[in-house]
Amino acid sequence: MAITALLLPYANGLRAAAAAEDPHAPLMRGAVAMTAPHPVIEGESVGAKEGIGLLSTRDPDAGGEAAMISPPAFELRDLSRTSFLSDREARLAAYAAARADHGDETAPGDPEIEAILDLAAFYLGHAMLPEGRSMLGALSTVALPPAQAARRGALALGLEVLGPRPGPLPAAAGVLLDPVHSDWPDQPLMLALEAIRQGDPAGAAPYLPDLQPRIDALSGPMREVVLPRLLEAAIEGGDWRSARDLAALFQSNPILKGSTAYLYLLGRAAQDGDAPLAAFDSLVAAAEGDDLWAHKARLAIVELGLATETLELAEARDILHQASQLWRGDEHALDTAVRLAKIHAELGDQPAALEVLGRAIAIHSQSPRREGLREEAAARVEAFYAAGAEGSLPLGAFLAGHRRIAPGFWFEPGFPAQAERFAARFLAAGATDIAAAEFETIIEYLAVARDLGLAEVADTRLDRLTLLRAEALLEGGQHERLGALLAQGLRGEDAALLQAFEAVRIRHFAATGQSAQVLISTQTSEGARDLRIEAAAFFDEERWTEAHAAYDRLRRETAGTLRFTDAVRLLLSAHRSGARDYAIEFADAYPAMRDTPQWREITTGLLRHVPRVQPLNEGDAKARLEAADQTLGALGAIVPVAN
Numbered sequence: 001m002a003i004t005a006l007l008l009p010y011a012n013g014l015r016a017a018a019a020a021e022d023p024h025a026p027l028m029r030g031a032v033a034m035t036a037p038h039p040v041i042e043g044e045s046v047g048a049k050e051g052i053g054l055l056s057t058r059d060p061d062a063g064g065e066a067a068m069i070s071p072p073a074f075e076l077r078d079l080s081r082t083s084f085l086s087d088r089e090a091r092l093a094a095y096a097a098a099r100a101d102h103g104d105e106t107a108p109g110d111p112e113i114e115a116i117l118d119l120a121a122f123y124l125g126h127a128m129l130p131e132g133r134s135m136l137g138a139l140s141t142v143a144l145p146p147a148q149a150a151r152r153g154a155l156a157l158g159l160e161v162l163g164p165r166p167g168p169l170p171a172a173a174g175v176l177l178d179p180v181h182s183d184w185p186d187q188p189l190m191l192a193l194e195a196i197r198q199g200d201p202a203g204a205a206p207y208l209p210d211l212q213p214r215i216d217a218l219s220g221p222m223r224e225v226v227l228p229r230l231l232e233a234a235i236e237g238g239d240w241r242s243a244r245d246l247a248a249l250f251q252s253n254p255i256l257k258g259s260t261a262y263l264y265l266l267g268r269a270a271q272d273g274d275a276p277l278a279a280f281d282s283l284v285a286a287a288e289g290d291d292l293w294a295h296k297a298r299l300a301i302v303e304l305g306l307a308t309e310t311l312e313l314a315e316a317r318d319i320l321h322q323a324s325q326l327w328r329g330d331e332h333a334l335d336t337a338v339r340l341a342k343i344h345a346e347l348g349d350q351p352a353a354l355e356v357l358g359r360a361i362a363i364h365s366q367s368p369r370r371e372g373l374r375e376e377a378a379a380r381v382e383a384f385y386a387a388g389a390e391g392s393l394p395l396g397a398f399l400a401g402h403r404r405i406a407p408g409f410w411f412e413p414g415f416p417a418q419a420e421r422f423a424a425r426f427l428a429a430g431a432t433d434i435a436a437a438e439f440e441t442i443i444e445y446l447a448v449a450r451d452l453g454l455a456e457v458a459d460t461r462l463d464r465l466t467l468l469r470a471e472a473l474l475e476g477g478q479h480e481r482l483g484a485l486l487a488q489g490l491r492g493e494d495a496a497l498l499q500a501f502e503a504v505r506i507r508h509f510a511a512t513g514q515s516a517q518v519l520i521s522t523q524t525s526e527g528a529r530d531l532r533i534e535a536a537a538f539f540d541e542e543r544w545t546e547a548h549a550a551y552d553r554l555r556r557e558t559a560g561t562l563r564f565t566d567a568v569r570l571l572l573s574a575h576r577s578g579a580r581d582y583a584i585e586f587a588d589a590y591p592a593m594r595d596t597p598q599w600r601e602i603t604t605g606l607l608r609h610v611p612r613v614q615p616l617n618e619g620d621a622k623a624r625l626e627a628a629d630q631t632l633g634a635l636g637a638i639v640p641v642a643n
Contacts, residue, residue, distance in 0.1 A: 079126065081221070098114075188214070231243060247262075298326075338373070423438035463491055554566060
């Protein structure tokens with residue numbers, strides 16, 4: 001979708017807000033005149049100062065002063081795009097000839113050095129920065145005479161300050177910005193451009209009024225890079241005289257005159273001049289481009305719309321989202337991400353804000369702002385997961401938010417602990433499949449982080465999470481996956497974790513009808529015995545005496561509060577093991593057995609008959625008991641005894 005399509009819903013509102021003013025009347029601010037809908041910056045340009053020449057006056061033989069020689073001024077205005085190929089061919093030929101004349105000697109001779117410096121200057125003049133740096137790289141280890149060293153430093157400085165990103169300067173280049181080289185004519189221009197490159201446009205302010213002579217000496221491609229930066233610094237600093245003079249230089253350059261940079265800067269000037277309609281028109285026109293200035297225009301449109309209350313937050317979010325897709329990778333893209341995250345948060349969508357911040361932190365790993373963003377994101381993550389864990393966030397919103405947030409934060413310190421809170425909330429809610437899957441994911445990311453040396457992760461932590469995953473799988477009846485996990489075992493030797501893990505194994509065997517395995521495990525696993533599971537296993541194996549003994553121990557340990565299922569099995573195992581007196585005593589003592597009509601009939605018929613009871617009556621009682629046993633078996637098939 002084009003940017004203009006997003007702006008249409010509030011464009012008319014902005015025009016209505018400005019309707020009280022004459023849309024064609026210029027609004028003055030300093031020396032800047034803005035006229036809607038096509039603003040222009042008027043005024044005369046400042047003429048070039050006379051007497052600026054090449055300064056390299058220090059005597060190379062004057063002791064320590066020889067190292068302080070200043071380079072000549074840049075004189076690159078004659079470079080032309082139309083003769084680019086022939087000019088480059090001539091310089092390459094001169095370089096090849098110098099190399100041929102020099103022979104096989106390792107260190108380059110003076111003609112070769114001059115040819116390299118000429119090629120670097122040629123590439124600088126055409127704003128081909130990587131190519132220029134590559135040429136100077138051939139001289140990086142060469143000890144040059146003072147004049148050539150000064151020229152190399154000036155070229156290196158020019159190739160850096162024209163670049164788009166902040167960063168340290170090469171030592172030989174940075175020294176030329178020291179006051180000792182104040183006689184270098186290009187130093188004010190270089191100081192201004194370096195301040196802007198480092199994100200300090202105010203630092204360029206002292207140099208802006210007197211730069212035109214040196215700008216005139218630059219090539220067209222260089223002017224196309226430096227003029228927009230200088231004009232932007234003048235506008236941001238409110239230096240309207242310098243802004244007027246710099247804007248006049250745009251008019252003489254056909255590429256700059258219709259550029260997105262010029263349209264954007266006109267919009268900025270109009271915005272600062274309280275002419276929102278004129279600013280809007282210029283910014284929208286600039287936003288249709290595809291360069292950095294177009295991106296800046298999109299951001300400025302958002303701020304203009306919010307400031308004039310003609311843009312809703314949701315509309316600002318949509319514009320910033322589109323802008324974030326069109327421009328990536330630098331500090332301007334990071335600005336967009338930070339602003340977009342803030343608007344998401346203002347709209348109450350914390351997961352979306354964190355999703356944006358997570359991507360920004362990952363992409364802008366070298367940004368000096370990264371640590372501050374990580375701290376902000378960590379606070380937002382803590383607030384979101386605290387709300388989810390406490391239950392103040394609905395499960396659906398917690399799940400959807402976690403799935404948006406997690407991909408950008410898995411390797412951030414502390415996030416696996418937040419994911420544990422997520423899994424624990426869903427496990428407590430009975431969503432065992434989600435909980436088990438999350439515990440598995442946490443384990444995988446922690447293991448990878450440990451393998452990559454990103455974090456120290458103890459085996460006990462991984463084993464504790466494995467146990468939680470196993471319990472979630474068991475509770476959810478996912479026995480096939482649980483069986484595979486149990487077969488893998490734990491990593492460490494923590495006794496408590498091993499006991500708990502073995503207890504899960506026994507419950508798994510019991511729930512899947514592996515009674516023999518239950519007995520093996522309960523008899524070999526110290527501390528992991530579960531009497532109910534063990535008793536059920538004996539019962540399933542028809543080992544009635546052991547089943548009776550196990551259920552009797554369970555009865556004593558639960559202080560007589562047996563589950564009804566356990567009580568029935570205790571009665572049956574006592575009867576089948578020949579402990580008739582025990583069965584009678586238990587049937588009388590157990591309320592549910594005594595008070596349920598059907599069971600009272602069975603126990604009375606089976607256990608209270610006299611020795612001379614009729615065979616038919618005894619058989620009938622046994623038949624009833626066996627039928628009850630079958631019913632219990634059917635019940636056990638539906639609800640596992642372990643539960």
